[in-house]
Amino acid sequence: MDLGLKGKTALVTAASRGFGKAVALQLAAEGARVAICARGENDLEEAAEDIRVSGKKFYGGAAGEVLARALDVTDDAAMAGFVADIEGRWGGIDLLLVNAGGPPAGTFSELDLNQWEAAYRLTLESAVRMCRLVMPGMMTRGWGRIVQITSVSVLQPVENLLLSSVMRPAVHALTRNLALEGGPHGVTVNSVAPGYHTTSAVERLIAKKVEQTGCTRDDVLAEWSAEIPLGRLGKPEELAALVLFLMSAGSGYITGQCIVSDGGWVKGTF
Ligand code: NAD
DSSP, X not given: OOOSOTTOEEEESSOSSHHHHHHHHHHHHTTOEEEEEESSSTTHHHHHHHHHHHHHHHTTTSOOOEEEEEOOTTOHHHHHHHHHHHHHHHOSOOEEEEOOOOOOOBOTTXXXXXXXXXXXXXXXXXXXXXXXXXXXXXXXXXXXXXXXEOOGGGTSOOTTBHHHHHXXXXXXHHHHHHHHHHGGGTEEEEEEEEOSBSSHHHHHHHHHXXXXXXOOHHHHHHHHHHTSTTSSOBOHHHHHHHXXXXXXXXXXXXXXXXXXXXXXXXXXXX
């Protein structure tokens, strides 16, 4: 299936690991030019090289084009500067994956107001910033695809993840509203809501549970898997395949949606 992504310009944020990197690898493999950023230098250059190689295969030896920068998505000037540099080098951005690290775990009694504000800046304000920087250009050019990574916490509260369970539904509300504004200009905006997937973020959650309970990593995996009808955690590349479809030419009539990839974990009917 030709996804129609060859020669498109993509910005994938928070992409030195996990979902962001998996999406960037698949975009490069489809012939897109890919710009990535992540909070620190750690793993960033290695990710850029892996993405170049993925693009190289597509172009039969010619290097895939990749731009990588260490920056924090909550930093207004750094984010604006990166978008300006991408546009200066490649022209407008066609595909945007809005992604960032998740807010910390905690219950209502544990969290203070500073943590609420930081979670707002990391999860909602950074999504607003990225869309403000990229969406107007897409609308002017008459084509664009925006996908926001949220979580199953959009659909139901997740134990101990209060900040995510409050901020992520707001991100999807942003998706829903931007879909109305983007639609007449050929821009689709969708959310994806992952359940448990095997990324370093989930490895950190597992390690915390092992430390707190004294059980083993396998015990934690077995306990979580037992709640998932498909009986296992997802792979980042499975979530990436969904994102790529939503970015493809063929998904042009899907907008404002929140598509879940959770192995059946959420039990609601809608
Ligand atoms: P990960 O820890 O594997 O990768 C996170 C990436 O984000 C890294 O590249 C890191 O450098 C970058 N990053 C973190 N904070 C940043 C910031 N402020 N600015 C720039 N870059 C930043 O995580 P992941 O599993 O790929 O998670 C991505 C998002 O998906 C997170 O918001 C996470 O909460 C959410 N999520 C993950 C799962 C899961 O099962 N993995 C499930 C639901 C939601």
